[in-house]
Amino acid sequence: MRFQNPAQQAAMPTYRIMDADGNIVDNTRDPQNAPNEDVIKWYKNMLTVSIMDVIMFDAQRQGRTSFYMVSAGEEGVAVGSASALIPEDVCFLQYREQGVCIQRGLTLKEMMNQLFANKDDYGKGRNMPVHYGSGKLNIHTVSSPLGTQLPQASGAAYALKIQSMINPNVPKRIVACYFGEGAASEGDFHAALNIAATKSCPVVFVCRNNGFAISTASIEQYKGDGIASRGVGYGIDTIRVDGNDIFAVREAMIEARKIALEGECKPVLIEAMSYRVSHHSTSDDSFAYRAKREVEEWKRRDNPITRLRKWMEKKGMWNEDMEQEARASIRKEVLREFAAAEKVKRPPLRDMFTDVYADIIPEQRAQMKELQRVLNKYPKEYQVSSFEGGVQSLE
């Protein structure tokens, strides 16, 4: 009789293509066949996320938006994985995947509309900031409850599989589903992976293991070999990658997508290791539970942006001047869209009631009338003028 002791098992290795200095260490998956303009695009997209982070974090501190969550340190996971998807693939996000949105084509204007909850926001001003979504980019709108998107992603993937059985002419699609290592402790994680495996769903689960769930370090989150070791238990093809290595993430996603669509289809799990350089959100001061020095060290030693920059500089496709110019122009565009979105009116009050049901129900009609009565009777108590259409929108 012999019990299997997890401590005696070797940890799952971490796949990487380039080291922290931007040197290629695995020539079997050399990404150098990617066109320069693509690599530069990925780099600029990561840079955009990081520049926007700083501006929006400060904007929240000044009270110009209600909330923000930065992605510092995780830009490589988001941009790298999204670069391997086709536009028809469907994405379910947690909330720290701005890079996925930008890589798939969400514009700064669209992002700012969301952050300022103005009338052009696709979410009609109903969601907190960073809860992005886009119908045309096949990104489902972010919701705050953690892990809920995981079984939904399994179901969505099953739907895509059935649809390609019904109509073989539509391109074969996968679902990419993102979540953090903290969310993987939720029951929905278990539900999602098990049902995806048993029903052979073409879904790639991408776990961002950044070491922290708000203040909870991963040592308090789980006892096993990270999240990756669990995938194997569900009978799912699994890989652990270096999340600071955009090439490793991208190559893993390309392969995962292929595996997911092979034969009868099946799910794949990618655990991308990174470090949450930033605070959890604007409502969090992470130095209350971890040393500032540790964070600074991570920032200095390794991050996905500088790693790719070093590689590009070695290839001679990037230099300090280009860096300065790119940073300046991205910053300018972010500030321009920031200022524009801030000026746009709020959505009509009517949108507080629409889309709860496909049609406004009689109970809501009566309540819209009642709200209108109150607003007309006490006009000085409410700021209605900043909302498109004013009180009349409730007609």
Added chain:
Amino acid sequence: MLLVLSRSVRNNGRALCLHRRYASTSTSTKLNRPIDFKKTPILHSSEAAARSALGLPDDAAVDWQNLHSAVNSSLHHALKTDETVLLFGEDVAFGGVFRCSKGLSDEFGSSRVFNTPLCEQGIVGFAIGCAAEGMKPVAEIQFADYVYPAFDQIVNEAAKFRFREGSTGGHCGGLVIRMPCGSVGHGAMYHSQSPEALFSHVPGMRVLIPRSPAQAKGLLTASILESSDPVIFMEPKTLYRAAEEFVPRDPFTLPLDKADVVKEGKDLTLISYGQPLYLCAAAIEAVEKEIKGLSVELIDLRAIYPWDRETVLKSVNKTGRAVVVHESMFNAGVGAEVAATIQEGAFLRLEAPVARITGWTTHSPLAFEKFNIPDITRIYDGIKRTLEF
């Protein structure tokens, strides 16, 4: 669990003994007699009655069906007419523990009718994802008592999906979640519950409870094929085999937001839904026999949320008296919402307080079920006291 119980009972020949112990009534009762489903006015016992109630032509084909067969017919029609319809849950493939999905996996294949792992949050989350990509999933929760692991997916996700997606156009309107509900004589705490009030506090979902085979067929077909909103469809499990009536053979639908006036009356409005309607009808019969000239109006809500305030208020404004009956417990039950609405909308016409005859403030206890759920006696008493106020 229930199925196992009834099988073992049949096999060892103790059916009669158990039947007596849990389901018999004393011979001296005048009110609490067992419901005679062949004679109840709630069910369409003649072909003509079914046709006229549903507005069908005189030659429309009707079949004698029980409730689980009617559900099966509806599912069969939905799977046959719309290739985006999927049916799944625990033990659905072999026909379901209540036989509602019998034969469907064989006919439509295991990619459309299938078993899931035993995990309610997974079943509902999976179904939401299917619906979000344009499918029409019908998810089954084996007993309403086991829906709570999926409460987060229903309340935070399914109900809010269209609202938070806004103009992206995303929604999960194709979703239907079916679940057997209500007491069954010996279901105790976890095979008896009626959690409809919990869902009626959540905007975004439609909550429906049919009372009969024909209603189940019409409402379920409308829920799957016509509703643009996610639906919670609760099936009173005690009626699966007990309630039989003539049901239209051809597919048909019923509106998802309309109450049904089962019986017209002028002196009091009795409001209920699902299985207790049979008890209400029996109680009305007893009161009307006793008080000459009295007539009680019986309303079946059908739609628990969003619900038909207009029909109820019209009735109470006519009768001036109202009694609400449901199995689930008193506090913040559906009856509270109905009573408050009547107070607001018929205040000047009310001649007595709105009475609520409901389950007591306790859990569903095995040995005490007959004392907990509203029975004919309590409903009769509620009507009498409201009339005498």
